[in-house]
Amino acid sequence: MNERPPTTVKASAPGDPPAIEVEDLECRYGDTVVLTGVSFAVRAGELFFVIGGSGCGKSTLLRHLVGLQKPARGTVRYSGEDFTAGDLAGRRNLLKTFGVLYQNAALWSSMTLRENVALPLEEYTALNRREREEIVTLKLAQVGLAGYEEFFPSELSGGMRKRAGLARALALDPRIVFFDEPSAGLDPVTSRKLDDLVLQIRETLGTTMVIVSHELASIFALADRVIMLDHDARGIIAEGRPRDLATANDDPRVREFLTRGEGKA
Amino acid sequence: MKVRAMTVEPIPARAEAIADGDDLVVTLGGDWRITGPLPVWRKVRGDRAPCAVRLRTDGLGRWDSSLVRFVHEIGRWCGEAKAACDMAALPETVRRLIGQLEQAEAQSLPADHSQDFLTTVGLAATDVSRQIREFANFVGECTLSAVNLIRRPDRFRWRDCLSEMQQCGAMAVPIVSLSSFLVGLTLAYTGAIILRQFGGDIWVADIVGLSTLREMGAVMTGVVLAGRTGAAFAAQLGNMKANEEIDALETLGIAPVNFLVLPRLVALTLMTPLLTMYANCLGILGGMVVSSTVLSIPPSAYWIETQANIGLSDVSVSLIKSIIFGMLIAVAGCLRGLQAERSAAGVGRAATSAVVTSILLLIVADAIFAVLFNVLGI
Numbered sequence: 001m002n003e004r005p006p007t008t009v010k011a012s013a014p015g016d017p018p019a020i021e022v023e024d025l026e027c028r029y030g031d032t033v034v035l036t037g038v039s040f041a042v043r044a045g046e047l048f049f050v051i052g053g054s055g056c057g058k059s060t061l062l063r064h065l066v067g068l069q070k071p072a073r074g075t076v077r078y079s080g081e082d083f084t085a086g087d088l089a090g091r092r093n094l095l096k097t098f099g100v101l102y103q104n105a106a107l108w109s110s111m112t113l114r115e116n117v118a119l120p121l122e123e124y125t126a127l128n129r130r131e132r133e134e135i136v137t138l139k140l141a142q143v144g145l146a147g148y149e150e151f152f153p154s155e156l157s158g159g160m161r162k163r164a165g166l167a168r169a170l171a172l173d174p175r176i177v178f179f180d181e182p183s184a185g186l187d188p189v190t191s192r193k194l195d196d197l198v199l200q201i202r203e204t205l206g207t208t209m210v211i212v213s214h215e216l217a218s219i220f221a222l223a224d225r226v227i228m229l230d231h232d233a234r235g236i237i238a239e240g241r242p243r244d245l246a247t248a249n250d251d252p253r254v255r256e257f258l259t260r261g262e263g264k265a
Numbered sequence: 266m267k268v269r270a271m272t273v274e275p276i277p278a279r280a281e282a283i284a285d286g287d288d289l290v291v292t293l294g295g296d297w298r299i300t301g302p303l304p305v306w307r308k309v310r311g312d313r314a315p316c317a318v319r320l321r322t323d324g325l326g327r328w329d330s331s332l333v334r335f336v337h338e339i340g341r342w343c344g345e346a347k348a349a350c351d352m353a354a355l356p357e358t359v360r361r362l363i364g365q366l367e368q369a370e371a372q373s374l375p376a377d378h379s380q381d382f383l384t385t386v387g388l389a390a391t392d393v394s395r396q397i398r399e400f401a402n403f404v405g406e407c408t409l410s411a412v413n414l415i416r417r418p419d420r421f422r423w424r425d426c427l428s429e430m431q432q433c434g435a436m437a438v439p440i441v442s443l444s445s446f447l448v449g450l451t452l453a454y455t456g457a458i459i460l461r462q463f464g465g466d467i468w469v470a471d472i473v474g475l476s477t478l479r480e481m482g483a484v485m486t487g488v489v490l491a492g493r494t495g496a497a498f499a500a501q502l503g504n505m506k507a508n509e510e511i512d513a514l515e516t517l518g519i520a521p522v523n524f525l526v527l528p529r530l531v532a533l534t535l536m537t538p539l540l541t542m543y544a545n546c547l548g549i550l551g552g553m554v555v556s557s558t559v560l561s562i563p564p565s566a567y568w569i570e571t572q573a574n575i576g577l578s579d580v581s582v583s584l585i586k587s588i589i590f591g592m593l594i595a596v597a598g599c600l601r602g603l604q605a606e607r608s609a610a611g612v613g614r615a616a617t618s619a620v621v622t623s624i625l626l627l628i629v630a631d632a633i634f635a636v637l638f639n640v641l642g643i
Contacts, residue, residue: 146368146372154608
């Protein structure tokens, strides 16, 4: 269902800058270089996956994209606006245009779901209490948690916590949502439901999604495009559609990863 | 560098109402961003009371939940004012989201965290009895574990115990020094107020010596350790529980009491008497400083007076108290840590509750000692 034209039309309009543009990014911890020379662009409305084996720097890249860590070199731009060099006010302006779903949902444990989802609204909008509560109800309904407003995170299952985390990430209707290992710790059925939810939200709101994952089922089901990182190469070793990479990529590491070692040349 | 590459600046969201006979035609347009400026329905409507509201869109750009919420508010107002509401002209997604919101509002799961007075009192009463039972159980487990330690000392985690001794003993020396010295100083000043009137300045030494040894040394050290070490034990074990580290021990067949609690219990039970003896000395030193500077009593006279009136029984009172205080603080801290809920807030509550429990136990034990020593004539 793609009759939500404004976003999608704008997304594909030529001349519009990409939603995310990373140029020559270098990430390091102290003297250890984790990633270097990383460049890629994500189009608006795209479902973009960052894949790779454990310890290849996927989560590090994500932390740099959302500003939790400062890059040693290079730039990150959102819709053409520089995020890395921006001042505090500029960064805050950009921060409200994206949401992040953390690996363990990272819900604030002393607050109910209503308070969790309402906090970004309190911080960034002029809505009054009742209006905020309506948005919270809508967001929780969108992730299938209607009626759970007064529950504390500890009263929910892992899958429900993830969905509540997604509701919080969507609170400000961000243009971009980042996911850190969304299927980690979920059973296949719950994980599949979360994938469906991701697709549904993209269709409804035209949100750009950047997903860090090594869950093959999700990668093949969702991804428009993937980049694959490698620990030894300290950067991107492949970029493209997952199916093409699995069958037609020259690099055995890429084929091996996407076929769970069965496509080894 | 700021490249404003978004060539199209967002057009502010707008909602305009025009009367059409008895109806009100509301035209929605512009970009609706929840973080941007938004129209307010009350102002758009004014004081008009139409029979029906018809919604139209004209130049509607990007939109998000704020539009859904706005239209939902119109729908609700129409429901209350018994006016018809025509949303047919809106995008299908908006209508679907409104349907979802209405459905969700009708749905509310019971998650009532509030209780009436009687329930609260009842729950508190059962909670007290449960806590006493759990505390007794825990003390029992610790005792069994200590018996095991005597039987199989090679199985004890001496390395953990030594590092805990350093943490709760050696590292606490500065704060114990400062607090006990200042308490000795204060005692001397307070005693001097009365004794000076009778020319009995020298007896300040007896007051400071006796009250430091029999009360203040052990209690002050206990309070400092409850705040410093008891809270640390609770936070440490609570965090381990939240990380499932304690579950990992249990599934390996290792009792958390043997592995985590006993080393801490032994460490604190050994270090508290040492710190208390040290605190006693500094308390007496504090009194001596005041006496020699303010009351002009030479330190030698002060020392002789102290020695003459303080016996071995006073020292043993301090020693016995401090051993028991150390045990109580360790038990309370570890118990609260193991009982912690598996969340950040739970760990915080465990630390608070560890300090409160330790200090409470300390004061109760101190009162029991006072009665006991009085009866025994020590």
